[in-house]
Amino acid sequence: MTWPLLAFLLLCASNAACAAYQVQLDAPSSLKELLERHLDLVRYQDRDDLNDDQLNFMLETVEAQVAKLTSTEGYFLPRTTVKVDRSGAQPVVQLTVESGARTTVANVDVRVSGAAPEHSPSQAARVRRNWQLKPGEPFRQQDWDAAKQAGLQILQRRRYPAARIAESDARIYPDIEQADLAVSYDSGPLFTLGPLQVSGTARYPESIIYNVNPLHPGEEYSADRLLELQREIQRTPYFSNVVIDIDKDPAHAQQAPVHVQVTEFPTQRLRAGVGYSTDTGAHVEGRYSHFNLFNRAWVLDTQLRLEQRRQLGAVELAMPPGAGGWIDSAHASIDRTTLEGIDLRSRRVGLRRARNTEKRDFAYTLEYYSDQLQQLNGATLPPDTVVQPGTQRALVAGAALTRRQVDNPRFPRRGYIASLELGAAFQGLLTDQTFFRAYSQLRQYNPVGRRDIVILRGELGAVVTKGGTASIPASLLFRAGGTESVRGYRYQSIGNERNGIVYPTRYLVTGGAEYQRWFSEKWGAAVFYDVGAASDSWSGKSFFHAVGVGARYRSPIGPINADLAYGFQGGNIRPHLSLGIVF
Structure with missing residues (x-):
């Protein structure tokens, strides 16, 4: 506790209270907010429990306090003038500060x-x-202070976590308005x-953590690698919180142990929700998960x-991560x-x-597919329709790769996401037709200026x-149109539209360009152009074009x-809502 504050408290305890006072502060704009926030004489002016001795004490020490505050902004020789008018019901303090x-x-x-x-040497030079x-x-x-810490962070984030500021010195020469810094x-x-x-x-077993660990014993320390x-x-679905550090x-x-402290999720979780999509309508959803079935993780x-135009039931059983982080699972869904005159029921079972x-x-x-396709109105099928009503099946062996190279996984501004x-399926192996x-x-993602983005899709x-x-099962073919298309x-x-019914096709191509203008960190607007086609023959394809505007919000x-788009072929303006990045 400093002696001015101690003296002020002693005065508070020894004298009777009096009326509040007023302060009229005249200071440069670069200092006024600082003084209003931290200067005792200004902060306490509305209190009615101060006495004359306390007020006089603040008047006597205000010049020193002003000098101490302005020095943090580089003004070491301020000039402070104090005038007190006690003729009214309340004392009025005229405080004038010249920064110098x-x-x-x-x-x-x-x-x-x-x-x-x-x-x-390159890190030290940086x-x-x-x-x-x-x-x-x-x-x-x-x-x-920020400059010293920024330099320290360059060392501490990679290779040298025990780096420290051994010595720092700021030599101030107020008479010549200069400062010499050394660190x-x-x-x-x-x-x-x-x-x-x-x-x-x-x-849950510790082996889960060891199996997903990307670090290699002996590699150089890196804070980014610990975050990875x-x-x-x-x-993984097992841990709600993870704290990682080293000694x-x-x-x-050398070979500093990596300390990993985890907090586990409960073994069971039940979730429910309601919502609305411009693609498939209102929906209700329920989900149950068990993370430690048979006590084997x-x-x-x-x-x-359940949605207005879609209903889905699914079950999946997944093993815990094995060596190298590989996860084996089995799933089934209905x-x-x-949509568009088609009733498509797809059953899937897969590994x-x-x-x-x-x-x-x-x-x-x-994955094994068994699809049943029907026309909703029961109309006679045109002879040139590729997909036939009925049941189609296929056993498909496949591989999938997704690559994310972005600066921010949740709100990217630079980089790309590709998948x-x-x-392949072969006739005779639980498959009706080879394909x-x-x-x-x-x-x-391409940044423009400080906040804006151009997105190409x-x-x-x-x-x-x-x-x-x-x-071929219809769920393996293609149709376009909608929020993410x-x-x-x-x-x-x-x-493949026939008599108002849109059948899936064998070829798909869509694309788009969007410019996002961000007015703040959370709110923005967008203009966009979309184009696409779905056809059974490249020679017979017909492209559909659209333009629109939208609002953007970065939620937690x-x-x-939220978009409004005009489709040139349909001649309609349609709303579209979406949440999150597509893949």
Whole structure:
């Protein structure tokens, strides 16, 4: 406790209260907010429990307090004038502050000692090169502290977690309005990572953490690599919180153990929700998950979703991550959609072996499809329709790859997300017709200025087979239109249209360009152009075009998009709502 504050408190306890006073502060705009927030004389003016001695004490010390506050902004020789008018019901204090000249940085001396100059000279040079408070800039205490910490972070984030500020000095020369700065960093030894040391597991085996661990014993310390391990652990369904650190004792720099402390999720989870989609209408949903089936960390996930134009029931059983982070699973689902005159009921049973990381997902799949397609109005089928009503089946062996190279997984501004799916089915192996299937998506993010973004999107799909596709499951074919396809048209309304009924096709191509203008960190607007086609023959394709505008909001759970789009072929304006990134 400082002596001025102690004296002020003693005065508070020894004298009777009196009426409040008023302060009229005249100060430069660069200092006025600072003084209003921190100057005692200003902060206490509305209190009615102060006496004359306390007021006089603040008047006597205000000049010193002003000088101390303005020095943090680089004004070391302020001039303070105090006048008190006691003729009215309340004392009126006229406080005038003249800032004087601002001190600027004249010289900067940044030094790095320890292991960094020898083992990582470029990293040590980056500390000096990226020094934030440069000669000629105003000296502010906040900027001085931030510059020292920024230099320290360059060392601590990689190789040298025990780095410290060995010495720092700011020499101020108020009479010539200059400041000479000097800081010396001690990087300490170069750290390497050792084995994991896991704590906090009770329900789930520690092997889950070891199997998803991307670190290698002996690699150089990196804070980003520890964060990568943290994200890999949290990608699993078992742990609600993960804290990772190492022992930063310089005496144990080599093979420093990585401490992993986890908090586990409960073994069971029940969720329910309601919502609305412009593609498939209102919906209710229920989901039940068990994360420790048979006490073996098997994950049972069941889902029931009822929408106006779609109903889905699904169940999945997944093993815990094995060596290398691979997860084996089995799943089954029943999916019914009633869109564009088609009643499509798809049953699927499959096996999957997948490995998902922060930047890449890869999976091998073997899935059996049994699709039943019917016309809702029972009309006679035109002779040139490729897909026939009835039941089609296929056993498809496939592989899928998704690559994410973006600066921010939730709200990307730079980079791309790409995916590719390949599959094949052969007649006679639980399959009615031999075919090969390929499907890919690409989304490219390009920053414009400080906040804006240009997003380019593309989508390609093809089913290759001899003859027609009448015996291929309809859910493996393609239709376009809707929120995540070609806006301005109904969901899956672009395809092989016959008598008002839209049948799925063997080829798909869509694309779009969108410019997002962000007015703040959370709110923005967009203009866009979409184009696409779904056809059974490239020679007979017809492209559908649309333009539109929309609102954008960065919510805690992901981006929310609300669009109005005009489809040129349909001549209609349609609303579209979406949440999150497509893939």
